Amino acid sequence: MATLGEESRKLADSTLYWGQRLRTFGYVILLICGTLASLFLIGGIKSAYVDDGYSQRFDGASFFLSLAIALGVAGTGVVFGALFITFSSYVMMRASNLIENASTSSDFGEAVDVAIERNPQLADATSESELIELRDEIELVFLELETRSLLADFLKRQKRLARVNERLSRTPSPVRSSLSRRVDRPKLGVVFDKSISTSTLSVARLAPDSAALRAGIKAGDVVLDVDGQEMTRTSDLTGFMDDAEVGDVVEVGIWRDGERIVLSVTL
Secondary structure, three states: OOOOHHHHHHHHHHEEEEEEEHHHHHHHHHHHHHHHHHHHHHHHHHHHHHOOOOOOOEHHHHHHHHHHHHHHHHHHHHHHHHHHHHHHHHHHHHHHHHHHHHHHHHHHHHHHHHHHHHHHHHHHHHHHHHHHHHHHHHHHHHOOOOOOOOHHHHHHHHHHHHHHHHHHHHHHOOHHHHHHHHHOOOOOOOEEEEOOOOOOOEEEEEEEOOOHHHOOOOOOEEEEOOOOEOOHHHHHHHHHHHHHHOOOOEEEEEEEEOEEEEEEEEE
């Protein structure tokens, strides 16, 4: 024999099924009426141009008749489609309420079974005092079941969180790795003048106690290459520095006073 919760669940599933079908039917009506309206409008435009062999003329009456039919079909589709979609939303909302009631009924039925199992004499309760005692016992069991469900859900979330924390502790953080690379990355210590040319690395100024300053690079020098790699953009130099290590010695080719000079720079 089906319980109250099972019957409510079946009714909820059936209601949800028909709600989804009604919504689908509403969209189908909109699609069909929209297509028919478009066809009527296209046909009206084509039939409005009359060619009698000598000249062409526009038949306004035929066009406006087709336009009126197209608008009527489109309006009918919008009205009936909207009605079906709106009604389906109401049906699906009722299905959601039924699902919630089914869950409550199932929990209540379980509470009744547990209460009678604890106090078998209450199964045949008839007097007012016995019925009150049965009600109190059912409420107590229902509260215990609800608390147990909340506790189980909490413990499940705690286990899931513990697994996530364990994975995070074993996996290196990309943010920490990125920051450590930026801190440890060697720097040449120059600022380029972007106003001269975007394809020329012309030194505007140097940072105090920088690798470039110690190597003898001066403001106004143009960096041509580093270790044989041509440098035309700041991104070229940044990419080179990403692969270099602090303490590396590199050969920097610069253009100064009309000649190319190579300087050794300790990063």
